[in-house]
Amino acid sequence: MSLLATGLFNLLNYWVYVSLMMIGLYAVIAKTNLVKKVIGLSLFQTGIFIFYISMGVVSGATTPITWTDAERLRLGLSRVEVAPERAAAALAAVEEDGLDAARAALGPLAPADAARLDELLARPYTNPLPHVLILTAIVVSVSTMAVALAIVMEIKAAYGTIESDEIVTAELETARAARS
Amino acid sequence: MTLTPQVPALVVLVPLLAGVVIGLVRHAGLAWLLASLASVTTFALTLALAARVQAEGVVIYAMGGWAAPTGIELRVDALNALVLALVAGMAAVIVPTSRASVAREVPADRHDQFYALVLLCVAGMLGVTATGDAFNLYVLIEISSLTAYALVALGRSRDRRALTASFQYLIMGSIGASFLLVGLGYLFLATGTLNMADMAVRLADLHGSTTVRTGVAFVIVGLSLKMALFPVHQWMADAYTYAPTSVTALMASTATKVGVYITIRFVYTIFGHELSFVIMPTDAFLLAFACLAIVVGSLQAIRQHDVRRLLAYSSVAQIGYLVLGLALGSALGLSGTLVHLLNHALVKGALFLAVGAVVYRQGGATMHELTGIARRMPLTAAAIAVGGLGLIGVPLTGGFVSKWYLVAGALEAGLWPVAVVVLVGSLLAVAYVLRLLQVVYFGEPGTVAPEPAGEAPASFWAPALLLLLGSVALGVSGQLTGGLIAAAAGALAGGAP
Amino acid sequence: MGADAKHDEPPRWLDDPSNVRRLLRAFWVVCALIVLVDVLALVGVYDKHGHFRWEEWFGFHAFYGFLACVALVEAAKLLRRVIMRPIDYYEREGEP
Amino acid sequence: MISGLNPGFLLMAGALLIPLLPRLLRQGWLVALPLLSAAQLLTLDRGDRGEVTLAGVTLHTLFVDDLSFTFALVFHLALLLGSIFALKVEDATQHVSAVLYGGAAIAACLARDLVTLFICWEVVAVASAFLIWAQRTPRAYQTGMRYLAWQILSGLLLLAGILALVVERGGPAKLTGPLVFEALPLDGAAGWLILLAFGIKAAFPALHTWLSDAYPEATPTGAVFLSGFTSKLAVYALARAFAGQEVLVYVGAAMAIFPIFFAVIENDLRRVLAYSLINQVGFMVVGVGIGGLGVSGAAAHAFAHVIYKGLLFMSTGAVLFRTGTADANQLGGLYRTMPFTAVCCMIGAASISAFPLFSGFAAKSLIMVAVAEDHRPGVWFLLLFAAAGVFHHAGIKVPFFAFFGHDSGKRPPEAPWNMCLAMGLAAALCIGIGCYPPVLYAILPGPITADYAVYTAAHVITQLQLLLFSALAFCVLMLSGRYPPELTSTNLDVDWLWRRPGRVVWRELTGPIAANFGRLQALLLEGLPAAVSRAVMRPLRVDGLAARFWAMRTSVLVTVVLLLAYLLVGAVHAAR
Secondary structure: OHHHHHHHHHOHHHHHHHHHHHHHHHHHHHOOEHHHHHHHHHHHHHHHHHHHHHHHOOOOOEOOOOOOHHHHHHHHHOOOOOOHHHHHHHHHHHHHHOHHHHHHHHOOOOHHHHHHHHHHHHOOEOOOHHHHHHHHHHHHHHHHHHHHHHHHHHHHHHHOOOEHHHHHHHHHHHHHHHHO | OOOHHHHHHHHHHHHHHHHHHHHHHOOHHHHHHHHHHHHHHHHHHHHHHHHHHHHHOOEEEEHHHOOOOOOOEEEEOHHHHHHHHHHHHHHHHHHHHOHHHHHHHOOHHHHHHHHHHHHHHHHHHHHHHHEOEHHHHHHHHHHHHHHHHHHHHHHHHOOOHHHHHHHHHHHHHHHHHHHHHHHHHHHHHHHOOOEHHHHHHHHHHHOOOHHHHHHHHHHHHHHHHHOOOOOOOHHHHHHHHHOOHHHHHHHHHHHHHHHHHHHHHHHHHHHHHHHHHHHOOHHHHHHHHHHHHHHHHHHHHHOOOEHHHHHHHHHHHHHHHHHHHHHOOOHHHHHHHHHHHHHHHHHHHHHHHHHHHHHHHHOOOEHHHHOOHHHOOHHHHHHHHHHHHHHHOOOOOHHHHHHHHHHHHHHHOOOHHHHHHHHHHHHHHHHHHHHHHHHHHHOOOOOOOOOOOOOOOHHHHHHHHHHHHHHHHHHHOHHHHHHHHHHHHHHHHOOOO | OOOOOOOOOOOOHHHOHHHHHHHHHHHHHHHHHHHHOHHHHHOOOOOOOOOOHHHHOOOHHHHHHHHHHHHHHHHHHHHHHHHEEOOOHHHHHHOO | OOOOOOHHHHHHHHHHHHHHOOHHHHHHHHHHHHHHHHHHHHHOOOOOEEEEEEOOEEEEEEEOOHHHHHHHHHHHHHHHHHHHHOOOOOOHHHHHHHHHHHHHHHHHHOOOEHHHHHHHHHHHHHHHHHHHHOOOOHHHHHHHHHHHHHHHHHHHHHHHHHHHHHHHOOOHHHOOOOOEOOOOOOOOHHHHHHHHHHHHHOOOOOOOHHHHHHHHHOOOOHHHHHHHOHHHHHHHHHHHHHOOOHHHHHHHHHHHHHHHHHHHHOOEHHHHHHHHHHHHHHHHHHHHHHOOHHHHHHHHHHHHHHHHHHHHHHHHHHHHHHHOOOEHHHOOOHHHOOHHHHHHHHHHHHHHOOOOOOHHHHHHHHHHHHHHHOOOHHHHHHHHHHHHHHHHHHHHHHHHHHHOOOOOOOOOOOOOHHHHHHHHHHHHHHHHHHHOOHHHHHHOOOOOOOOOOOOOHHHHHHHHHHHHHHHHHHHHHHHOOOOOOOOOOEEOOOOHHHHOHHHHHHHHHHHHHHHOHHHHHHHHHHOOOHHHHHHHHHHHOOOOOOOHHHHHHHHHHHHHHHHHHHHHHHHHHHHO
16 A cells, blocks of 8 residues: 555656546547647646656756855755854855865754755756746647647638538548549 | 769758749749759759768768757658658659649649648758657658648648648648657757757667657658558558649658658667667567558558559558558568668559649549540550559569568568568458459449540650659669668668567 | 452362362372381381380371370360360459 | 670660651561571680679679570571561560560570579560560450469569578578579479479470460460460570470470360460460470480470461461451451462471471471480380371361361461561471571581481371371361361360469459458457447447548547557567
8 A cells, every 4th residue: 555655646747648648649539629638738748747747847946047065055054053153154164165164163053953064065957958848848848739729710711610520521522532 | 062972961951942833933834943943953962872872871960060960951861861862763754754643633723822832841841851860850850740730731722632631731740740759859858959969879768768759650650650550550551542643642652751761760879789689579469450551541542442542551451551661670581671662652653643644634533534544545554553553562573572571580580470461461452452453444344424525735744754664663673772772781681680 | 457358359270169279189199108117117228216116007197186186175075074264254253 | 896785784784775766667676686696696606605784783694605696696597687677566575575575585695604694584584574465455455464463473483492492592691603504403492493494484384384274365466476485585594594304294295285185175376386386395395304315305395386376376476467367267268369378388287287397397307306316105105106296286186177178268468578578588497498408417515517417208208108198197187077176266285273263262362451451350340349449439330431541430449459569579578
């Protein structure tokens, strides 16, 4: 049970991505209305976006913005209980000798605070590349939607309907008329 | 700064920018002129690039000066130099000569858009071929596909079914591309890079984790859709039948070939021999469907009444040959694929141009409209005849050389049934080609079709015959097969025997 | 093409049945003679140098030829009962 | 002229010029081309070789020895005579295909390696089909397709045999020299495949129907070419590769026998000739099977046969050209207005029946002697039966029903001058070879020499006895009314098997697959478990039509199935 729960919740994003893709594909396959098919395609692609976004995630990471050590330390110090003069010493040390020296200058902390600070100082950032990629993919997807909808509009103009079975019937009648 | 080092980028940028500019000119004649100029220039650039590759080996171009793996690189070796020259060459032949058929088949107010789309499509295909970055590849595929959907839809003024064909193409193409995107996602997840060369190195160390294998599966299936491998080929038959004929000629000779190129690139360069053929059964998977494609595609071709549809189904079979060669996993098989790639592009392009001439004169291209055209359109008929023989793989055409390689490759691998399938495919090709020639030269028995007014303009048969000359040159001269193709095939097959 | 000009043309030698009879009579004689030539072989005027012993028999080739042809025709007549069909047999029902 | 050039290539290149030439020039070219090519052939020496490199593959295109020279020479004669006969045909397609066909046959019999042979083999197949289609009737179209299917099958078998040979010799990598076309052993797949390929072209029993089916449907001039090349090329190939193979003796004997029964009851005179062609090729195959003198006899017989069979097809072609039919029951009495054609036809008939002083006699007796010297009484009896039979139908029936017999009332004009010229030349050759056989014997392969005595009293007398008494039998049967009447009919042959039941089976099997792949998909989809089908698949069903949107649905579904299958197979594969 717990295994299932872990599987379900830790990988929730991936379940969402797969479900969205499947729903989208089903719509493409099963819907006769062409616009609904296009919506299905859109859902399908949205699923992929979630997949990409999820894979960039690093648990507990910050936004992928470049910080200097001093900025990072200042952020960390603002989150823990520490005497102001020791904080000032640490900030001075970080300018001179880097994070390790600053951490030494800070002296001992309450265990909870120490852990918190260490985590904040070492905190990785999420991988920005998939997000950048998916921006491009979204543009592509939007263009596809535009072309698809344009074609659907043309189909509506040519056949008077966007229901695929009605179009099939219309074509069959044309073919029958041409034969006789 | 000279332009010489920038050639790899220019190959993509010239048609891309030309496409954008043409989209703005709003004048049919000017659009045609610009498009012709751009396509011919691009072809010249690709030739220069191919010469450079032959002289220097792999040409790497870092886009914007950002070196890989951070930046996006164009990476041109013998294989894609060949495909680049092919795509640009076909465009350089088809675009300048397409004016008459475009005038007949595309509404006058859409001519500028038509040429803009064609150039963008070509730029997309060239980009796909040149790029060394996997995600870039996806984006460029979509550029060429989106323009292709629109180009197919332009056939609607002649037949409204072009719209539904285009819609089907769009759905299938988008799903294929999306599969590719998912696959690349998994590969990125496993390797942390999108640069193809980097990815290849890191994949080799991973020995096929579940993530990698899932990625491979998505990529292969997505690419199968893109290159219209049986049994996901249906979109192609419809799109080729209803698109404007010059679009069909261009797409039939380039789009699926680029698809095959990407597959070769993934299977051999990125995945490598071990992942493709040892860890994953890609060879068995592709071989099975290639054989089915050859047999079923040819059988379906035999039964067609519309010649464009006949040729489209023949393309399904021919793609079977292409995939068969690459799935053999040997230098012989790959040589077969590459020769066939060139030959089939030339022959199919020529055949669709000739069919375009029939459409121009007769208003359609069913067997009925082709009946006995040889008498009034001897050159068009000759192009159909020679092209047909090239499809069969009659000696003196490139088709013979490629089938020779494929059969030899299959035998070398000890795959007797595959060799038999290639031979049976040729037999079926004889059936549908000779049925076509019979109608063209003697007329369909028992029917009288409208007599064509005369030979079509030279802009139809001249390029067709030019392309066929290329195919014959491929069949006669050992130069090409001995040079770039052997180099490319040898380099790719690498460790494989 | 085959203009029917029967009435204007001069009669041909072969049109006369008596001439045909004469021709046939000559043929019987020739046949008889060619068998009788074998007598010369029997008396040793020429050598039959056959490879098989039956080739030396009197009039062997003549009788074999005659019997072979009669057998051939009779067998073919039997064959006709089995395999003869209307001229458009394959077109009539064979087409889909 | 040009050293190392296979004259067949000269002809094939020359054929491509034909459509570009204006009428008069074209006629001149049609006559000049075989002469030029023959000149090239005659300048070649025995043992001459030639090579051509195609796309990196070196083809050994030329090898001249007595055997190949004999066949190449007679093919030139056939092409020249046929071209003169067809000179006035306006249809350039027929000329191109005829010259390509002849050129490829010549190139094939001078080819040194099997690949060149295969290439020419295929050109022969495709080019000849156009001579049938050029008749431009639905019937000719269907027949041409059946003909072509057999020819291509033969080509494929040949190719498969060549590939098997490559494998038997250690694979492509171990192949150093050319794949020389030489005697092949019958001890593996390669030999049998190649034998079967040759056998189709030689019209072995049960593989023969393309011949009797197609030749009568060809154009009047096309049949002349067809009778000359294909089956004789096969005889050449058999002689080159399988001389002395026991099995050929029996196959040949069967070939010589069975067609004569069909010929007796056949009404279409060109089909009668087609059956007698199979019968004659049977003699040659027996000769090849015996080897030694038999091969000489086969070559001699092929040489003579090409000319007299061409002559017979020319005379029936001329009749067909003038009257529009070659059916025995619609002809008769044509000697009145086509006397020259009648005489030529009788000369051809005398030659095929092997009357002394005609070419068949000089050739066929070699085979009979070879059979006798090889001590094969059974085969000897069969061949003698066949020799009597061929006189009976090709020698008597064809000229009798066309030119004599019952007067049909048809009074067509004599054949055009070019046809008469071609027939005259062929007739002269028949008599020339018959009267002075040493010219023929001088060029033959094998142990035969120019001073071989064919005109011994025994030969002449026994042959005359056989033939005259066959004629006697015909007269007796005709006079007694026991001769079967000429009836318009289709006579079933083994091809019934595939044209009737086979066709139905094929249609039932492949029709649904090929014509309606979509329906197959539907079948597969509906075959899924009912619950799944009801829940998921219902929206997929459209009224059984492989319409576009339906195809799209299935395509998407197939894509998903493909992915799953591939993943699954990949997982299983990796687990192993």
